[in-house]
Amino acid sequence: xxxxxxxxxxxxxxxxxxxxxxxxxxxxxxxxxxxxxxxxxxxxxxxxxxxxxxxxxxxxxxxxxxxxxxxxxxxxxxxxxxxxxxxxxxxxxxxxxxxxxxxxxxxxxxxxxxxxxxxxxxxxxxxxxxxxxxxxxxxxxxxxxxxxxxxxxxxxxxxxxxxxxxxxxxxxxxxxxxxxxxxxxxxxxxxxxxxxxxxxxxxxxxxxxxxxxxxxxxxxxxxxxxxxxxxxxxxxxxxxxxxxxxxxxxxxxxxxxxxxxxxxxxxxxxxxxxxxxxxxxxxxxxxxxxxxxxxxxxxxxxxxxxxxxxxxxxxxxxxxxxxxxxxxxxxxxxxxxxxxxxxxxxxxxxxxxxxxxxxxxxxxxxxxxxxxxxxxxx
Amino acid sequence: xxxxxxxxxxxxxxxxxxxxxxxxxxxxxxxxxxxxxxxxxxxxxxxxxxxxxxxxxxxxxxxxxxxxxxxxxxxxxxxxxxxxxxxxxxxxxxxxxxxxxxxxxxxxxx
Numbered sequence: 001x002x003x004x005x006x007x008x009x010x011x012x013x014x015x016x017x018x019x020x021x022x023x024x025x026x027x028x029x030x031x032x033x034x035x036x037x038x039x040x041x042x043x044x045x046x047x048x049x050x051x052x053x054x055x056x057x058x059x060x061x062x063x064x065x066x067x068x069x070x071x072x073x074x075x076x077x078x079x080x081x082x083x084x085x086x087x088x089x090x091x092x093x094x095x096x097x098x099x100x101x102x103x104x105x106x107x108x109x110x111x112x113x114x115x116x117x118x119x120x121x122x123x124x125x126x127x128x129x130x131x132x133x134x135x136x137x138x139x140x141x142x143x144x145x146x147x148x149x150x151x152x153x154x155x156x157x158x159x160x161x162x163x164x165x166x167x168x169x170x171x172x173x174x175x176x177x178x179x180x181x182x183x184x185x186x187x188x189x190x191x192x193x194x195x196x197x198x199x200x201x202x203x204x205x206x207x208x209x210x211x212x213x214x215x216x217x218x219x220x221x222x223x224x225x226x227x228x229x230x231x232x233x234x235x236x237x238x239x240x241x242x243x244x245x246x247x248x249x250x251x252x253x254x255x256x257x258x259x260x261x262x263x264x265x266x267x268x269x270x271x272x273x274x275x276x277x278x279x280x281x282x283x284x285x286x287x288x289x290x291x292x293x294x295x296x297x298x299x300x301x302x303x304x305x306x307x308x309x310x311x312x313x314x315x316x317x318x319x320x321x322x323x324x325x326x327x328x329x330x331x332x333x334x335x336x337x338x339x340x341x342x343x344x345x346x347x348x349x350x351x352x353x354x355x356x357x358x359x360x361x362x363x364x365x366x367x368x369x370x371x372x373x374x375x376x377x378x
Numbered sequence: 379x380x381x382x383x384x385x386x387x388x389x390x391x392x393x394x395x396x397x398x399x400x401x402x403x404x405x406x407x408x409x410x411x412x413x414x415x416x417x418x419x420x421x422x423x424x425x426x427x428x429x430x431x432x433x434x435x436x437x438x439x440x441x442x443x444x445x446x447x448x449x450x451x452x453x454x455x456x457x458x459x460x461x462x463x464x465x466x467x468x469x470x471x472x473x474x475x476x477x478x479x480x481x482x483x484x485x486x487x488x
Contacts, residue, residue: 010451031425040432047428050451051408057450080423085433 004066009053010046015065020072024052031082038084051079102171105160106153112290113305114154122169129215132291136284144280151309222288229285233278240274261329269322275315279308382419389420394430395473396420398458398466401440407453431456439465 005021006013016024031048035041055075056067104123106115117135121128138146160166246252247263247270254261283305334340382389400411408427415422434440439462442454458466 012451035429038429038432040436044428044432047408047432047454048424050453051424051428054409054450078423080425082425083429085429 010050012053014056014067016067017069020067020069023072023076027076034082035084103168104157105165105169106157107160107169113287116150116153119169133218147280219292222292226285226288229281233281236274236278240270243270260333261326265322265325268318272315272319272322275311276319279312283308393420395469397430398462401456402458402466405455405457407455
C-alpha cells in the first residue's frame with residue numbers, strides 16, 4: 001500500500017505514488033538548477049511539465065488512476081538528462097562572463113601547508129609560486145610577523161571544499177556545466193595513476209621558459225635557505241645545551257637580587273628562549289624545503305605544523321612565567337634589602353634605613369641615586 | 379571508446395541543424411521531432427530538446443503556436459521563421475562543403 005500525492009502538471013491534476021513524486025520532484029529540481037542561466041527557464045520547465053503530463057496520460061486508464069514509481073522512472077528516462085542549450089551567438093557570449101562577488105578561501109588542492117597561498121593565487125588569478133615568493137619575502141622582511149598572518153589566515157579562512165566555493169573563490173559563475181566539467185576532469189585525474197603529478201602540474205599552469213628559469217633559481221634559493229637555516233638551528237641547539245651544562249656543572253652565582261632564583265627557573269627560561277627562536281626558523285626551513293619539492297604531496301604537513309605551533313605557544317607562556325618569577329623575586333629582594341644591584345659591583349640604595357643595616361650589607365659599595373648622580377654612601 | 383563516442387561532440391553540434399531541418403518540412407510538435415530523431419543516431423529526449431528549441435526561438439530562427447489537442451494539454455507546434463529558413467540554407471551549404479572536404483581529403487583526386 002503506497003501513499004499517493006496529487007500534483008498539478010500543466011493545469012491538470014495527476015495522482016502519483018509518493019516515491020514517484022519524489023523522483024519527479026528531484027528531476028525537475030535538477031532541471032531548474034541546470035537551467036539557471038537560461039532566460040527562458042520558466043517556460044522550459046512548463047514545457048517539461050506538459051510533456052510529463054502527456055506521458056502520464058499514456059499510462060492512465062479509467063480503472064488505473066495512479067502513476068507508479070516505475071512509470072515515472074520510464075518517463076524520466078525517456079526525457080533524458082536536461083542539457084542547457086549553449087549559445088553560439090556572440091551577443092549571448094558577451095553576457096556570459098558575469099562576475100560573481102569573490103570570496104577568499106583556503107584551497108587545499110595545490111596547497112603545501114594550509115592552502116592559504118593557493119587560495120590567494122586563485123583569488124587574484126596569479127601563479128601560486130609568485131604568491132609563495134611574496135609571502136616568504138614578507139616573512140623575512142617583517143622578522144616573522146607575516147608568519148603569524150599566515151597562521152591566522154590558515155585558521156580563520158574557511159576551506160573551499162565544494163565546487164560552488166571554488167568557483168566563488170575565483171569569482172566565476174557557478175553553473176551546472178562547470179560541475180559536469182569538473183566532475184569529468186576529476187574522474188580523469190583519479191583514474192590516472194599519476195594523479196598527484198597532474199594536480200601538481202595544474203598548480204603551475206603554463207610556465208614560460210623564463211618562468212621555468214625563475215622557478216629553478218627559486219628552488220636553489222629555497223634549498224640554500226633550508227640548509228643555512230638548518231645549520232643555524234644546529235648552532236642554536238649547541239648553545240642551548242651548553243648553557244644547560246653550564247648551569248648544572250658550574251653552579252654560577254648571580255648578582256645579589258637574582259641569587260634567590262633557582263637554577264631550574266633559569267634553565268627553563270633558556271629552554272623557552274631556545275624554542276621560541278628555533279621553531280619559527282625550523283618552520284621557514286621546512287617550508288623552503290617543501291617549496292623545492294612542491295610536486296610531492298605530504299599529508300603530514302598540517303600535523304607537524306600544529307605540533308610546532310602548540311609547542312611555540314607553550315614556550316611563550318613558559319618564558320612569560322619565568323620573566324614574571326624573576327621580576328617578582330628581584331622586586332622582593334629590593335623591598336627587603338633596600339638596594340638594587342646594578343652590575344655585581346655597584347649597588348644603588350633605594351631605602352636608606354635598610355642599606356645602612358650592617359646585617360644586610362653584602363656588597364662593597366653603596367650609592368644613593370639623586371638628580372641623575374650617584375652619591376657614595378660610605 | 380566506441381566509434382559513436384568519438385563523434386559525440388559532432389553529433390551534439392549537429393542537433394541544431396537537424397532540428398531546423400525537421401521543422402522546415404512541416405509544422406511539428408516536440409513528440410514528432412523526437413520520433414524522427416529517435417530512429418537515427420541522434421536520439422535524444424525532451425530534456426535536451428526543449429532548452430534547444432527555446433534557444434532557437436530566442437535567436438529568432440523558429441516560432442511556435444499553441445494547438446489544442448484532443449487528448450491532454452495543448453501542444454506547441456514549431457515552424458521556421460524567415461531568418462530560420464535563411465540560416466538553414468547556410469547550414470546546408472556549409473554541411474555540403476564539409477562533406478566534400480571529408481570525401482576529398484586523403485582521396486586520389488586531391
